[in-house]
Amino acid sequence: MNLDTLNVELEARSARERLAWAVETYGDRLLFTSSFGPGSGVLLHLWSEVAGELPVHFIDTGFLFDQTIAYRDELVKKLELKLQVLKPALEQGRFLEKYGLTVYRDDPDRCCAINKVEPLQAALPGKDAWVSGLRRDQSKARGETPILLGTDGPVKVHPLADWNARDVYQYLKLHHVPEHPLFEQGYVSVGCAPCTRPVLPGEDERAGRWSGTAKTECGLHTFLKKAE
Secondary structure, X not given: OOHHHHHHHHHOOOHHHHHXXXXXXXXXXXXXXXXXXXXHHHHHHHHHHHOOOOOEEEEXXXXXXXXXXXXXXXXXXXXXXXXXXXXXXXXXXXXXXXXXXXXXXXXXXXHHXXXXXXXXXXXXXXXXXXXXXXXXXXXXXXXXXXXXXXEOOOEEEOOOOOOOHHHHHHHHHHOOOOOOOOXXXXXXXXXXXXXXXXXXXXXXXXXXXXXXXXXXXXXXXXXXXXXX
């Protein structure tokens, strides 16, 4: 499989066609994850139409906003999604007892690795590709996101890579898909509650994540190494 050639072909296709290609190519060897955050409704809606028989994997870190859980439940019901919840080995109380009540601030990389990356890694065996909703306009770090990315694990598939925030808004409105309840309060990217704040005017979409630190990614999209 020549990813360079496929990327040229897929750049000219719609997000729906890209997702359909991935489903047809990989079948049940395709993993789909969603944070059920702002903008997630687009890919979830497409998934419900193209791959409704396959599950949506959701990582419940134990530190999410109540609004995120409620939004997840709303979309699962509305779109008739098959949900599979991934959880860390330690529930919240035991995790904080072991690593400290402010570990999310004192050692955010460890916090994310244990509560996000490890649960995802447990779901990867047997998967040849992984669909997620990364977009190039979300941050400078994601500015070169390809449709397909070869890694030392599964091929990463980004059907919305070339979309922008306006595309997302218009799609959700057109298809009557509700937006995350915190979006109108300025939360344009939502992760764990202790590490997320509203975005200020002029900031990029992910500026509210780990604000005041050099951290820009939780590790879910960086722990796999790019294939040479």
